[in-house]
Each structure stands twice: as structure tokens, then as C-alpha cells.
Amino acid sequence: MPYIASVSKVDLPCRTDQQAVKEQARIAFTSRSPHMERLMDVFDNTQIVTRNFCKPLGYYMAPSTFEDRNNQYLETTLKYSVEAIEECIERANISKEDITDIVFISTTGLATPSMDALIINRMRLDPHINRMPIFGLGCAGGVSGMAKSNAIAIANPNAIVLLVAVELCSLTVLRDDYSTSNFVGSSLFSDGIAACLVMGDNHIGDNRVRYKSASSKLYYDSLEVMGWDFTNNGFKVLFSKDIPTFINQNVRSDIDGFLSKQGLKLDDIKNFIFHPGGKKVLEAYTDALDVEGDFLQNSRVVMNNYGNMSSVTVLYVLERFMNEGFEGGYGLMMAMGPGFSSEMVLLEMGN
16 A cells, blocks of 8 residues: 655744734734623633744734735745655655655635646646645645545555645634634634655555555535635635534544444554644544543644644644654544545554
């Protein structure tokens, strides 16, 4: 089966303390909508310490149009995607000319030609590279992208698949939107860029992290749980306070059903590579799965240090497992996203 040869992430230049973000939000929101003062504690309840931002805080305080913010998305995405890809290539010890496919995941900016085309052009990758740009998967996109990258490598054992995920959530926060969703989003979401290389069977390399299987599920009649409204001012975030309840009600049976098809049980999973959607989401996973020990430690560390970077976050968690160490055995990647949906990838992780 294919294997994950390398993962790289980007520490963006404007890493910002959560308390500094809180004070800016107090100025921005409560000065024009005083009732929002009662919501300020949400910043402390996230347990986020620092946030990964592509711009200094002052940028978000100034008026800007959707066109301005999307242009910043294009410029920042291209610059730091190249940085992440170059590091990923170096870690995998391959040449950029060897890449056969590129899967690009994002839900926080718009580009046509798609961003993968801009990356190919900037880096002078093989002009015949197979392209798969994907928009709209939200927080589930990182795991879904991993599944799709491995499906490509299964179909073509000679493939070297580049997976790039970019979310610049900070550029979507609407300065003049006083809804609770926008306010909560301003306390939680941040920016991230990650790259992975997936190798087909015909390539020799460090194959300790091998793909096993994947699962995708869309829950009927839950479209309003998470997503965007597209307005004249840009992307307006939508998410329900019932997400943790939804996880509690579904995640254990979904995981058990997926693992049983592989002849496995939850006890067989040694590495939990979960998207940390927030404190309450991690608590919901902990309650639903009832696994001994701090099995979501890496997810929690990433959330504390970076915030919720939507689809990219789970790849930062994976990067931490691969570079800080993992337990030999099976690993499970999981994330929930708009739809409402879940994505899972089963990995074999050897020492």
C-alpha cells in the first residue's frame, strides 16, 4: 500500500498571543455592539494560547473589502505553499520533477486558475502533473485529501502525490458582523499551511506510515450544522453549538463500524490523529471513545499552539506524530466537516 513519506507545516510570521487577540476583539466588537462584552470569556474557554496568523492584528482592525482579503489569500497561499512543499520535498529526499500528482485543499479563498496551477507555475513542476483542486470540505478536508491522495497512489504505484492544504481563516472574519458565530469564530480559527508527500508502492523510502483504508460519511439533514453563507462582504461562518452533541451521538458507532470492516477494534488504535475543532470537540471525542490515557495529547498541543486551522490542523497533528514519535501499531486520522460529515483514514504505523 502507499505510504506517507513526509509532512511539513508552516509557522506563519504573525503568531499571536490569544490574550492580545481577545483585547483587539473587545475593541472591535464591543465598541459598536456593547452586549457582546458578555461573550468575551469565550476567548479564555478555548484553551488556545497562541494563534497562527498570516497578518498582524492591525490588519484585521482596518476596513477591507472581500476583494482585498481574497487577494491577500492568493499572495500568502502561493508564498507559503511553496515554502511548505520545498521542505516536504527535502524531507522525502526526492526531486520536484518526480511529483506526478497534486491535490490542493482549501475552503477559505477563491482562485481561478486554481491554486495548484499557480504553484505548478511558480515552482516549475512537471507541466503534465495531474491536478485535483478541492473546495468546500472545511475542517474535514485534510483527512479527505489524505484519502484521495492515497487512492491516486493505489491506482498508480509509480505515483508521487503532493497534498497541499491551506486555510487562511483569519481573512474570512467579518469586521462588521456581530453574529455569535462570527464572534466565536474570531476566538477560535486561525491560519495554516501544510504539505505531504504520498508514495506509491514502486518507490523505496521511509515507509513506516502506510495507508490502510478510508471512510467518508455524510449525515442526512444536517446541512446547517457547519458551513459558509456567501455574502456581499465575503464568507460568513456558520456553525452550530450542537457539534459536540452530534459527535457524542455518532462518532463511536462510526469508528467501530469502520474498524470492524478492517477486522479491528478501537483498542487496536495506538495513535489518534484527530482534528482538534476546539476544547468542547476534544471533550466530546474523549467522552464518546472512553480511551485510557491522554490519547488526544498531540491534537490538544496543536490546538493550544496554533488554534483551529480548519482542514490543515489535522496535518499539523500528523506532522507532530511523525517528527515527535508514535507508537507502533495502527493510527486513525479523523475530522468532522460541513455537510455535516466525517472523514477517517486508517494507517499502519511501524517503528
